[in-house]
């Protein structure tokens with residue numbers, strides 16, 4: 488495998504959906520699901536920004552798909568297919584391992600490749616990958632970041648902070664269990680849980696940039712203030728053993744957990760039915776901005792609430 492044509496030939500096996508037209512046409516043609524809206528999202532991964540140069544290519548493929556499916560999960564949507572933007576660097580072994588990993592990930596999530604684009608990247612430059620995911624909206628309406636109500640509690644699925652530790656492990660800054668490295672490299676989008684929660688939430692998003700910054704975005708989009716209790720942020724046993732502090736966990740990002748507002752009392756039961764844990768970590772009220780408490784005692788906001796590109 489070397490050039491564009493060879494890559495597309497390899498990708499053809501990942502594109503069995505009739506909408507993909509065998510990756511032989513100018514565009515994909517997808518019949519709209521009857522009576523359902525489509526949910527569309529696009530996220531990119533950049534070498535050195537989202538993944539390290541020594542990350543196994545198959546893991547990069549998994550993460551490219553997973554971070555996009557996480558946005559569909561936050562909308563309670565069911566994935567249908569994806570379009571991928573790929574930059575060739577001339578490293579054909581890397582490309583082959585990436586395609587193998589993408590095949591595994593697409594099979595795992597029962598998603599088809601519908602199309603995309605392949606370009607050559609100038610040699611020596613960081614890899615840039617993009618993916619658009621298309622999903623079918625849930626029947627009862629799509630949760631919005633703008634829908635939180637004063638009096639709602641803020642909930643998050645857990646754990647939070649494992650991926651941040653995984654990044655530190657990948658960077659060789661700390662030693663820790665392999666599960667934390669996997670949390671960073673191979674995030675698991677909460678698709679089934681997102682679908683189950685969607686009818687019960689007033690607002691929902693996934694946690695990509697950091698719990699604090701993403702919670703503040705829900706509050707801002709809803710025209711409300713949010714208060715978060717750091718003592719309630721769910722940490723894994725491994726993270727506690729490594730002494731992870733909740734503020735670091737809540738600003739690290741890469742969690743791909745669900746963050747949502749609701750007044751429903753059914754949330755813990757729904758999460759348990761999906762073998763997940765959901766924790767009430769705060770509440771919304773009239774006003775604006777984010778406030779932090781630690782077991783009830785107000786504390787100052789950190790200088791950075793999470794990841795913001797170019798900030």
Ligand SMILES: Nc1ncnc2c1ncn2[C@@H]1O[C@H](COP(=O)(O)OP(=O)(O)OP(=O)(O)O)[C@@H](O)[C@H]1O
Pocket residue numbers: 529530554558693695696
């Ligand atoms: N280059 C762009 N062109 C058009 N819309 C964009 C662009 N970048 C971001 N957006 C839109 O801005 C909104 C917020 O995007 P953002 O990427 O912050 O959300 P997200 O994908 O959930 O988070 P993350 O990228 O951290 O996973 C979305 O509606 C997104 O489609």
Ligand SMILES: Cc1ncc(C[n+]2csc(CCOP(=O)(O)O)c2C)c(N)n1
Pocket residue numbers: 530531535536537538539554654695696697739740741794
């Ligand atoms: C090598 C490396 N360094 C730092 C990070 C941390 N990081 C980068 S982008 C981002 C937010 C999510 O991305 P986006 O907002 O683009 O979806 C986070 C938490 C990483 N993943 N890899």
Ligand SMILES: [Mg+2]
Pocket residue numbers: 529530531
């Ligand atoms: Mg995005």
Ligand SMILES: [Mg+2]
Pocket residue numbers: 557558561692693694695
């Ligand atoms: Mg998101």
Ligand SMILES: [Mg+2]
Pocket residue numbers: 695696794
């Ligand atoms: Mg982001």
